[in-house]
Amino acid sequence: QIVFSAVYYFSAIPVYTGWLVVGYSTVYTMFPVLCLVLDEDVSIDVAFAYPELYRELQKGRSLSVKTFLLWVFKSVYQGSVIMVLTVLIFQGSFINAVSISFTALVLTELLMVASLVHRWTIHMAVAELFSLGIYIGSLFLLQTYFDTEFIFTGEFLARTAIITAASVAPVVVYKAAHRRCSPP
Numbered sequence: 001q002i003v004f005s006a007v008y009y010f011s012a013i014p015v016y017t018g019w020l021v022v023g024y025s026t027v028y029t030m031f032p033v034l035c036l037v038l039d040e041d042v043s044i045d046v047a048f049a050y051p052e053l054y055r056e057l058q059k060g061r062s063l064s065v066k067t068f069l070l071w072v073f074k075s076v077y078q079g080s081v082i083m084v085l086t087v088l089i090f091q092g093s094f095i096n097a098v099s100i101s102f103t104a105l106v107l108t109e110l111l112m113v114a115s116l117v118h119r120w121t122i123h124m125a126v127a128e129l130f131s132l133g134i135y136i137g138s139l140f141l142l143q144t145y146f147d148t149e150f151i152f153t154g155e156f157l158a159r160t161a162i163i164t165a166a167s168v169a170p171v172v173v174y175k176a177a178h179r180r181c182s183p184p
Helices: 002-007 019-025 027-038 044-049 051-059 065-088 094-116 122-141 154-181
Strands: none
Touching: 019 027, 019 094, 019 122, 027 094, 027 122, 044 051, 065 094, 065 154, 094 122, 094 154
């Protein structure tokens, strides 16, 4: 929202309103995030056999100011990329820009949650697909927010894919390089 307002001379025009905000905060992203609670790094047998694996957690180092600031940086980066690229490649009506940026936002969140999973279970896969299905269904139900003719065009799919890739790829590449250089 800040980036969008800054691009348009700090006007107080909200990008996402009404059901989009409610949907994002609840249905579109809630299920995959809640399923992260069910994620396991290692099996229960290994955890009991090697309790030193969780020594870091006992010291409280995993939830530090550094971790929090990294999360904030990733969020600001991804939000900025989504809004700046949407404005740069924006052509046509405002509703099309909202459709592209909001779809990229939802896909980014679902992909970021998927990248955090250590061991995939059926619950996590169902949660991701259910959230995606709910969002796709709402594209047809919330016609005041989405132009249904536009969302079936190659232009919509291409722009959404480019923006989503630009917001997710650097974070995933950094995470993969970090895991490769310093495995857990």
